[in-house]
Amino acid sequence: MGRAVVGGVVLAVLLSLSSCKKEAKEKEMVEETVKEEESPTDVKVEPTVAYAFLMGGENSAQSSGIAWFEEADDGKTRIRVRVDGLPAGEYAVHVHERGDCSDDNFESAGGHFNPDNKKHGAPDAEERHAGDLGNIKVEEDGLGEMELWSDKLRVKVSDYSVVNRAVIVHEKPDDFKSQPSGNAGSRIMCGVVKYTTVDEETLFPDLEEVRRVRKLSEGLSEEEMEKLDEEQLDELSRGVH
Numbered sequence: 001m002g003r004a005v006v007g008g009v010v011l012a013v014l015l016s017l018s019s020c021k022k023e024a025k026e027k028e029m030v031e032e033t034v035k036e037e038e039s040p041t042d043v044k045v046e047p048t049v050a051y052a053f054l055m056g057g058e059n060s061a062q063s064s065g066i067a068w069f070e071e072a073d074d075g076k077t078r079i080r081v082r083v084d085g086l087p088a089g090e091y092a093v094h095v096h097e098r099g100d101c102s103d104d105n106f107e108s109a110g111g112h113f114n115p116d117n118k119k120h121g122a123p124d125a126e127e128r129h130a131g132d133l134g135n136i137k138v139e140e141d142g143l144g145e146m147e148l149w150s151d152k153l154r155v156k157v158s159d160y161s162v163v164n165r166a167v168i169v170h171e172k173p174d175d176f177k178s179q180p181s182g183n184a185g186s187r188i189m190c191g192v193v194k195y196t197t198v199d200e201e202t203l204f205p206d207l208e209e210v211r212r213v214r215k216l217s218e219g220l221s222e223e224e225m226e227k228l229d230e231e232q233l234d235e236l237s238r239g240v241h
């Protein structure tokens with residue numbers, strides 16, 4: 001295992017540790033709330049937050065990512081995507097119509113999500129597929145993040161909902177012109193969008209913090225990394241050692 005890989009493993013452990021704690025806490029809070037608020041009327045709140053865990057395909061198995069969708073009160077949807085483990089460069093990101101990543105090359109996800117039957121385009125163009133999200137820029141350390149608002153995609157149940165559709169990252173940037181899909185090449189990452197109650201901070205730990213932890217772990221050998229216990233990992237993540 002190379003050091004970058006070891007760093008990734010430590011990061012994954014750190015992330016899963018913090019999310020476990022958070023989930024347990026959330027469960028407690030939910031149970032308390034249920035006890036307090038038992039009433040005859042069963043009020044159901046429609047979920048407004050969804051996410052997709054992106055996995056790398058055959059030729060990009062080392063990569064991973066997360067997409068986050070949150071519908072605001074005015075019906076616009078905030079979108080965040082973070083990827084890790086890709087070579088530096090720009091990559092097209094789209095919502096594709098079918099939430100099916102079962103193919104090795106992710107062809108199972110179908111074409112771009114296009115409920116208005118428009119042509120392919122840039123994320124800020126009037127003529128575009130609802131699923132056209134633009135390009136994500138990945139830095140030298142393999143990390144990249146993008147954020148945008150969409151007035152076409154929704155989270156709540158509707159013809160425009162992203163839930164049960166697929167987020168796809170392509171091997172090349174989107175040229176925003178070529179039809180039907182921006183000449184972005186093959187599909188290298190895929191994830192199915194699902195409703196979630198996990199909070200944004202858990203899914204998107206501060207990017208600078210992620211970079212800092214990675215840098216710290218780079219100075220350690222594989223053996224040293226394996227000897228670290230939970231407390232030391234925690235310290236490492238806070239930079240106290």
Ligand code: CU
Binds near residue numbers: 093094095
């Ligand atoms: Cu695509």
Ligand code: ZN
Binds near residue numbers: 119120129181182
């Ligand atoms: Zn498109």
